[in-house]
Each structure stands twice: as structure tokens, then as C-alpha cells.
Amino acid sequence: MYGLVVGVASLSALTDIYGHGTPCNKDLFYSTLSGTHFNLADCVDRAEHARKRKVLSTAYALKNLESWEHKITDKVAMMIKQFDRRCTNPLKPGERPCPADLTVDYRAWTNFFTMDAIADIGLSEHLGFIVAGSDDIVGEKLNGDTYTTSYRECLHATLDAQSHLIWAYDWYKPLSKLSAMLSSQYSRWFKLAGNWDGVVYHRATKRLVRYQKGEKLDDFFQALMEDKNGKPNNLPWGEIVAEMSVMLNAGSASTAIAINNTMYLLLKHPSALATLRAELSTVLTDHDEVVAYDQVKHLPYLRACLDESMRILPPTTFGLPRRTPAEGHSINGDYIAGDTSVSISAYVAHRDEAVFIDPECFIPERWLGEQGKELQQYFIAFSAGSRGCIGRNISYLEQVILLATMLHRYEFALPHPEWVPELREHFNLVPGPLPVKVWRRENYDA
Ligand code: HEM
Structure with missing residues (x-):
């Protein structure tokens, strides 16, 4: 048997x-996509x-x-400096913003923010996005040649190509080669995926030079090179680069999506916005900026x-995807044969009506108090x-x-109340762009 998707939020299934x-391990999905060295996310072997x-938890x-x-x-x-420059006049009640006043694509700025943040936390590098x-950034080929590319474009192209082709694991590598030869779309995606590798490589080599010069910086790179007592971890260079790659990817993309979606x-x-602002006003003053x-x-x-x-x-x-052990495994009380790929999607589990009443409705209150816990x-x-x-x-x-x-400093407005974002999986x-009008809040004199 091959592939079971569980569509409920049953606690025992989770x-x-x-x-x-x-006893389920990460599925072949991960080893098929991994590079020359495993990183924390795609490593399958438990030990x-x-x-x-252990190394990274510090x-x-x-x-x-x-x-x-x-x-x-x-x-x-x-971010405040940039948004202040893009502020417009307050929107009158009941009015829609005029298109020229949609001065901010909040989606793009959330990306710039999380990418700048993770590069600093991980590598003490100031990307300046x-x-x-x-998000133009320099990448480096193995021969030392450099090029400029877009961080978001190459990150998402990698994920687009992989997510289309990975599902027949044994066929992934030949399919990737074939699709790059036959389709201009895939050929472009794979070229951008190569650009991503070079972006990571360039960051890692630049940071290594600083390390070799004796700079002791407070970041993930340092934690990978030495333990907290200064004893070298002696990890292979390929492993360090692989960890930098997953950190720059996982550490920026999903947080940007979350920040964007919450605003939307x-x-x-x-x-809900008014309730949140009321809560914020209990602890913040008009003078608080960041x-x-x-x-x-x-x-x-x-x-x-x-x-x-x-x-x-x-x-x-x-x-x-997780893989059941060779002897099989009981999931939610049902026996599932060995070496079966099993998974639960958060999108589906979070819509289980038995757990989340009115699952399509945005109700922050459900997370409050004992019931929320x-x-x-x-x-x-x-x-x-x-x-x-x-x-x-983080x-x-x-x-x-x-x-x-x-929320403390600005008012925001969507293009119109019925506006919905594009979503691509x-x-x-x-989410696609989130165009908003932005203006300073009244009685706010920071
Ligand atoms: C809203 C933000 C985030 C979401 C929704 C998210 C979600 C996830 C999920 C679902 C996994 C499990 C992946 C799998 O099983 O294949 C995961 C693992 C991981 N995430 Fe995040 N993540 C977020 C932010 C971050 C950040 C900020 C970082 C780094 C600074 C990060 C680094 C990682 C790493 C390294 C793993 C692999 C962990 C392991 O296997 O031991 N993530 N994340």
C-alpha cells in the first residue's frame, strides 16, 4: 500500500x-529532495x-x-521609516481607497522583513532588503562567478518545481531532467533553483571568512561551528551550507506568510481588530514606536x-509525509501496512468541525482561556x-x-471590503500581493 492521507484532527491520529x-519516520520524500548533505529538516535517520x-537547539x-x-x-x-514615507491622508468613513493611495504591498514588505531578520539572526549579515x-541579492557559482537574483523568486521557483514533480519519488530525478529539457517553465524554475543554491553558498562563504578572521558573532553560524564552550563541532562544510539553506528558507518564507495573513x-x-487594539492600548502609550x-x-x-x-x-x-515502520503501525485504531506514506494536512485538520466550531470563521476568542489551551x-x-x-x-x-x-502606529485599508488575495499552493x-492604504493613527504623537 502506498500513500494514506488522514483528513481529521483526531488526536490519536496526530x-x-x-x-x-x-515509530513513523520522515518519508522518502525528504531524502529524495535533499542535497549532498542532509539538513535538520530533511534528515531521515533518527540518530x-x-x-x-542537539547542536542547533543551543x-x-x-x-x-x-x-x-x-x-x-x-x-x-x-519598516516604520519605509511605511511613514508611504503614509497617505486618512480614509473617510465609508470611502474606498483610491488606487493611487494603495502605496504598500504588505506581502512584499513582510518578505523583506523576515529575510532581513533571519540573515541577521543566522549569519549576522545585513541584507538591506x-x-x-x-530583494535583489548576490549569488555565487562554485567557480567564484557572482550574479544578482531575486531572493523570493529563486526560493519559490525551487519549491514550485519540487512540489510538482516529487510525488513519484523514484521518478523525481529523471522527471526533473526531462521537464527542464522539454518545458521553458521548468527550465526557468530549475535555473532559479540553482540560483538559490548560489545565494546560500555566497552567504556561507562570506560568513566563513569572518569566522576565520576570528570574529565571534552571536548567530546560528557560530553555534554550528563551535559549542557554547568554544569547542569546535568539526561539521563538514557541506552540512553547514545545508543548514544555512534550510534556515534561510524555512526561517523566512512561512513567517512572512503568517504575518501577511494575520494583517489581511x-x-x-x-x-477583532478593535479588540486587539484595545488590548494593545492597555500596555502601550502614544510614545511607543517599536x-x-x-x-x-x-x-x-x-x-x-x-x-x-x-x-x-x-x-x-x-x-x-511520514513512513510507517516495516511491521506496520496502528493509526487512529486502524492497522496501516508497513512502508506506507502517511500524512495529515494542517489545512484540513484545522477545519475539523468536531474540534473547531465554525472552522471557516476567523474567531480568535476560541484560543482564549482553558478551552483555548x-x-x-x-x-x-x-x-x-x-x-x-x-x-x-523566533x-x-x-x-x-x-x-x-x-497596528499601534498605523491604520490600514484593503482596496475594498470584498477584496480577497490570490492564493497559490x-x-x-x-498569498499574492496585499495592496493596502496606510496612514498614521489619530492622537498618536510618537
Ligand atoms: C510561521 C512560521 C513557521 C511555520 C508555520 C513553520 C512550520 C514548520 C513545520 C510545519 C515544520 C515541520 C516540517 C516537516 O515535517 O517537514 C517545520 C520544521 C522546521 N522549521 Fe519551521 N516554521 C516556521 C518558522 C520557522 C523559522 C522562523 C525557522 C528558523 C529560524 C524554522 C526552521 C525550521 C526547521 C529547521 C525545521 C526542521 C526541524 C526538524 O526537523 O527538527 N521555521 N516548520
Whole structure:
């Protein structure tokens, strides 16, 4: 048997497939897509994964959040500078923004923000996307030649090509070659995928030079090179580059999607937005510009809005494939044969009516109080168990600071109340542009 997709949020199915102690492993999907070296996300072997996770958990640990907050807040300050320049006159009640006033594509800026943030957290590099308002970046070929490409374009092209071709694992490599020869679309995607590799390689080699010159920087790269006592980890260079690749990919794309979607959903639901602003006003003053994490990290409605947004539109929507052990495995009480690919999509599980009442409705309140805590076990936007997202805390840090700052300082309006975004799915559910009108809030004198 080959391929079982479970379409419910049953707790036992989630635990049987993804929970700590599951005998299911990451599926062949991951090893088929991996490069010369496994990274934390595509590594299948359990012992190897545990070794990697141990090295990286120091870097991703909660206690590091505080020391990295400045790497986020300085990006938020840059966002403010850019948005201030794009501010328009206040919208009169009942009016629609005129097209010329839609000065911000919020989607693009969320990308610039998360890409700048992860490059700083991971490599102490200042990409400068927010300042430039562009994601043009230099990549490097193995022969040392450099080129300029678009970070988003090459990242998404890689995911587009892979998500179309991966599903017959044995055929993936020949299909990739064939499609690149026969189709200009695939040929372009694979060329851009090569550009992505060169973007990562260039970042890693530049950072290595700084390391070799003796600079001790507080970032993931340093944590990969040495343990916290300064003892070298002696990891192969290919493994370091592979970790940089997954960090620059997973660390930017999904958080940008989440930040974008939360803004969109709040603009669509003015009463939820008003409740959130009321909560923010209990801790922020008119003089606060970039919000500090400490000021807002415990606000329950703010967190509820983020979780409700990631419930309704989980950034990663595809069913993350796991493989049953050779002897088979019981899932939700049913015996599933060995070597079967099994998965649950967060998009589907988060719509299980038995767990989430009115699943299509944006109701942040469902995450509040004891009942909200109870629901958390069904929330799988970051997956679960030992292969759950290691960057979750960093992502919340970015989301909380940016959203609170933006909503405290600005008003936003969609093109019109019925406006909906384009959505495109590869492994992530990728929203298209989010054009908004932006203006400073009244009585706000920061
Ligand atoms: C809203 C933001 C995010 C979402 C929705 C998200 C979602 C996920 C999911 C669903 C997985 C499991 C993937 C799988 O099983 O194939 C995962 C794993 C992972 N994520 Fe995230 N992620 C987010 C942010 C981040 C950030 C900011 C980073 C890095 C700074 C990151 C790094 C990783 C890594 C390295 C793994 C692999 C973990 C392992 O297998 O041990 N993610 N993420």
C-alpha cells in the first residue's frame, strides 16, 4: 500500500503519525529532495537527526530570544521609516481607497522583513532588503562567478518545481531532467533553483571568512561551528551550507506568510481588530514606536489572533509525509501496512468541525482561556513531536513585535471590503500581493 492521507484532527491520529515516540519516520520524500548533505529538516535517520537537533537547539533556545530581540527591533524600526514615507491622508468613513493611495504591498514588505531578520539572526549579515525595498541579492557559482537574483523568486521557483514533480519519488530525478529539457517553465524554475543554491553558498562563504578572521558573532553560524564552550563541532562544510539553506528558507518564507495573513484577516474582521487594539492600548502609550517583546508577549488576544490566522491559513499546508515502520503501525485504531506514506494536512485538520466550531470563521476568542489551551494540541501549523518546528519561538517573536508595532502606529485599508488575495499552493499556501492604504493613527504623537 502506498500513500494514506488522514483528513481529521483526531488526536490519536496526530500522535500516531507525528507525536513524540511515533515509530513513523520522515518519508522518502525528504531524502529524495535533499542535497549532498542532509539538513535538520530533511534528515531521515533518527540518530543523525537527534545529533543535529542537539547542536542547533543551543542556537534556537528560548533564552537566546532576548539576546536576538535587537536583531528584530532594528528591522521593525526600518519598516516604520519605509511605511511613514508611504503614509497617505486618512480614509473617510465609508470611502474606498483610491488606487493611487494603495502605496504598500504588505506581502512584499513582510518578505523583506523576515529575510532581513533571519540573515541577521543566522549569519549576522545585513541584507538591506527593507532599506532598498527590494530583494535583489548576490549569488555565487562554485567557480567564484557572482550574479544578482531575486531572493523570493529563486526560493519559490525551487519549491514550485519540487512540489510538482516529487510525488513519484523514484521518478523525481529523471522527471526533473526531462521537464527542464522539454518545458521553458521548468527550465526557468530549475535555473532559479540553482540560483538559490548560489545565494546560500555566497552567504556561507562570506560568513566563513569572518569566522576565520576570528570574529565571534552571536548567530546560528557560530553555534554550528563551535559549542557554547568554544569547542569546535568539526561539521563538514557541506552540512553547514545545508543548514544555512534550510534556515534561510524555512526561517523566512512561512513567517512572512503568517504575518501577511494575520494583517489581511484582521482588516477583514474589524471587530477583532478593535479588540486587539484595545488590548494593545492597555500596555502601550502614544510614545511607543517599536514595541518591546516584554510589553506584549503575554497579551492573550494578540497571541490568539496569530494562532487563529495560522489555523485558518497555515503557512505550510501540504501533508508532511511520514513512513510507517516495516511491521506496520496502528493509526487512529486502524492497522496501516508497513512502508506506507502517511500524512495529515494542517489545512484540513484545522477545519475539523468536531474540534473547531465554525472552522471557516476567523474567531480568535476560541484560543482564549482553558478551552483555548485545550485546543492547542490540535494546532499543527508548526507540526508536532520531535520533528516539529525548531524556529517556532523566533517566528512568534517576529510576528508579535511587528504586528503590535504596525497596528499601534498605523491604520490600514484593503482596496475594498470584498477584496480577497490570490492564493497559490506549493508546499506552502502562498498569498499574492496585499495592496493596502496606510496612514498614521489619530492622537498618536510618537
Ligand atoms: C510561521 C512560521 C513557521 C511555520 C508555520 C513553520 C512550520 C514548520 C513545520 C510545519 C515544520 C515541520 C516540517 C516537516 O515535517 O517537514 C517545520 C520544521 C522546521 N522549521 Fe519551521 N516554521 C516556521 C518558522 C520557522 C523559522 C522562523 C525557522 C528558523 C529560524 C524554522 C526552521 C525550521 C526547521 C529547521 C525545521 C526542521 C526541524 C526538524 O526537523 O527538527 N521555521 N516548520
